[in-house]
Amino acid sequence: MEHLSETEQKIYQAATRVFIHHGRDGARMEDIAKEAGINKALLHYYFRSKEKLYANVFEQEIRKVVMDLFQSINLELDIQTFLHTFIFTYIDRLHQNPFVVQFMLWEMRSPNTLIREIFQKIFSDDQYSPPQKVVQKIQQAIKNRKIRKLEARHLLFNIIGMCIYTFIAAPVITTLFPELKVQDKSFITQRKNEIFNLIWNGIKP
Amino acid sequence: MEHLSETEQKIYQAATRVFIHHGRDGARMEDIAKEAGINKALLHYYFRSKEKLYANVFEQEIRKVVMDLFQSINLELDIQTFLHTFIFTYIDRLHQNPFVVQFMLWEMRSPNTLIREIFQKIFSDDQYSPPQKVVQKIQQAIKNRKIRKLEARHLLFNIIGMCIYTFIAAPVITTLFPELKVQDKSFITQRKNEIFNLIWNGIKP
DNA sequence: AGAATTTTTAACCAAATAGTTAAATATATT
């Protein structure tokens, strides 16, 4: 993203927080302005409209989602270490930005063609196609009989589903199991271990 | 729910569709009225306010979520059949009402005390505490050495996470893997099998 | 049949919210 002025960056960061926490429909331009510590008119001076600001934020956050996946992949590792590294790193990165995935999934529900185009553009960039890389790594491991025969894409969905559930369902888990501290590092560490153990025990030859 | 007039039922059903697809903030009273085929003033005549209508809908939908879990549990089965039945039935029920879980998780994010109270009231009813029943069943199986030692609650989170990911991430899966028909029965059947196989292989002694 | 009550509607109001504007201020350029 090209150089932004300090005010633009403040707006961008405030908008990101408000959009992620409230969704597009729940976000108020007045709230974004207050969060940024500026007059509301400046939002339109720099970004023209709520829709443009939102599209801007959505695109940057999708890039972060892709980067989180990308940074969790190390194709040089053997499959067991690969999956271990992927799960542990991915959950760590989700933990640092726990609301963005749910924001993305929620916004992707709407028949907003702009959002769909942004998403497709970012994920279809061949350099940034982490889901495909993970699927290919799994398929290769199956071919080399390092793991049992299975549908690679479904394994990917299963891994991602378990990892993100931790953060998406945090309010529900907290209500049903108040003794579990979903924000604590120990809970997160246990999640990682339970997920990896289930995965590895479930697919090893 | 006590007897409703035909108009009230039409309003309720329309409101459910609009709230579930758009969320509370994205739902418009005018849209609900149009969907119900009535004048907007009737919404207020019967339900007093958007907030009351929303709370009513949220409560009924949470009851459905609880019922879906409840109907997927059969404690008389051995652990392997229990998990198989739970996963297959739960996914079937999610498939029939694929948007409600994401609606619930999204709305549970907001610091809306009314929503939290509704949720807690429904899930804490001892008769309807499906998550606890699943956890207890798993703990008993561990104790009886029917499955390996693990944290029962985390296994529950893993199962639920994989099942609901199918529907929550449908727009994303469709974009990344267009050849996968996420609405097709064959995809759903494969999801069930892959999830169960991963689970059982991952926890059997 | 007439009265009472309930249901429904078109029209309207009040509040919320995105967006705009004229002017002031700050910064950059000549």
Place this chain on the structure above:
DNA sequence: AATATATTTAACTATTTGGTTAAAAATTCT
């Protein structure tokens, strides 16, 4: 120093949206 441009603001406008109302119509009751 003067001018041009960029940034910022208070105040405002336009539109959206939840909610209200008076009256008509339908239904129920006596």
